[in-house]
Amino acid sequence: MQTFTQRLANPTKFMDLSARLLPWVAGFAAAILAYGIYLAFFVAPPDYLHGEIARIMFVHVPSAWLAMACYALIAISAFGLLVFRHPLADVSAKAAAPIGAAFTFLALFTGSLWGKPAWGTYWVWDARLTSVLILFFLYLGLIALRSSIEDETLASKLTAILALVGIVMLPIIKFSVDWGNTLHQPSSVVKLGGPTIHSSILTPLLVMGAGFLVLFVAMHLKAMRNEVLRRRVKALQLAEVARAQASQVTAAAE
Amino acid sequence: MLLVAENLVLSRGGRTVIDGLSMRLGDGESLLLTGANGTGKTTLLRALAGFLSPVAGEIRIENENDDRELGELCHFVGHLDGIKPHLTVAENLAFWAAYLDCDASQNDASRLAGALNKFELAALADIPAGYLSAGQKRRLALSRLAAAHRPLWLLDEPSVSLDTASVALLVNAVSAHCAEGGIAIVATHLPLVFENVKEIRLGAQENAA
């Protein structure tokens, strides 16, 4: 694992490799998602309780999985930055945050759409939705902190520290939200499409999950490439400024 | 005690400000850091104090008797005074004495009074530090040097806001410190005259002292 990431550590090598991989990953994602959507709409049976609308679960659940996986990735990147000073660690963390926030929002939104027919209301404070909402706040915090600090090196370190604090607190927050929920006995208990998860539901769910994962990899790679390019542009601009300043100094001295 | 810097590379805000600086300072030696603003004097002092890590190179203390970290062996007087406006002059100094030099036997009132006297602040001892003029605040910051004992002094633009008489107090304090075997590094863009001082001029070229 170490040598693999070391090979990727060189931004130029990363750009080469990702340029070659990206079309394949994107194509793969499209194929898996297409298959998954087919399964979700035509193969999986309608929910015994809620009918067709329950199919939204095939987007809602994978989104929630990705939301959590993405935060884990950010925490790993943060660790890579602070402990190993991996050159691409910060690029990875910065690129992943908005994507993770988007998946979290998608999970909340689709959960809310499901909620209306299922519970009669667009929002309910069950343990799962509440935890995902707080995860959304954690993402917003990362994005807000980074955008409020001018110095990019400092921003990368502080965001990394915040991500690690978040990953430590996440299980505790989830535990506390679960506790608070059992205390207040929500009026309805959500079950994933029935008393047990039948394979006709599980298979499409897993396929959609895999599709979302590959989609995330594609988006993350693309976002990392964009970030590397942006940093290169900025470096070139700063070099231009330094050159202009130096020539101005020599011109003034003459 | 020997303070050694080898091939130091320091950067600030993405720019390399010090590129390959080396120096050695022993007991009783003092160093003047000169150069225009932005040439890295503050960055170098902060790196010596341990606040920033060098991009490359090494800073170390060679000392048989003491294996404390560099940070604990130095007095750092930076651009800012490090004083609390709501505490009196005496309270500010007493806090730093207690915090920086925990050896109780040295923290008696006479030592503090001596420190205040050295920088002619005795009359202002019970005045809240917020009421002081800029020069008086600077002198209060400098009186830290006398309130707790540290072998290495790192002074960044210490004479800013000081009048001629106060500059003389500063120079005397530094000279006395070096005469007793201490080391002093003073960064300044104002003229300051010390005896027997080495100089490194930053910005023009990197010198080895």
Add this chain to the structure above:
Amino acid sequence: MNAFLSLVARDLRLAVRQGGAIGTALGFYLIVVTMLPLGLGADLNLLSRIAPGVLWIALLLSALLSLGRVFESDYEDGSLDVLVTGPLPLELVAVAKALAHWISTSVPLALLAPVLGILLNLELLAYPALVATMLIGTPAVSFIGAVGAALTLRARRGGLLIALLVLPLYVPTLVFGIAAISATLGPDDAAAPFLILTAISLGSMVLGPLAAAAALRAQMQ
């Protein structure tokens, strides 16, 4: 030890001399709690049911008001640089300052809470539990808040940003603080939430300073 205590003592003395900061936090607490009945109507039964939650949430918001300044003044007047040259590692400096914040701000807020409970018709039996949970839970508020303060030291819009960063991290303290109060009023075992609340506070007193010191070191570069 001497250095640690002298730092805590200095911060407490400064807090007393700059009484305005604590006064503002207490005043804010009072005002926010007052807004509730004005906004929700003066149904005493309703107020009584929501009182523990309201008092806790308003306390969190009031504590946040002063947290931004835990490290700010030392950073801005150069004291932080000199503190680093002392015998204490930066982690203990963070502990000292968070502790001083707890004593000077969080504890007074916790002691004001029962008074405000009167405004909200808090159940009589809940008063001891309220004060107990707040005294046990507010170290987490100060120590986790200190992490937020260290992270937002040089950030623009620091005051709002620290709230955004720190409030989600307060959720466990809030949940178990309320759970402990409810448990003492109800039939359930009250020990569990109290113990968990204590664990959260103790954990934050150990881990919070680690994160705060790491952030402060990065800020000083």
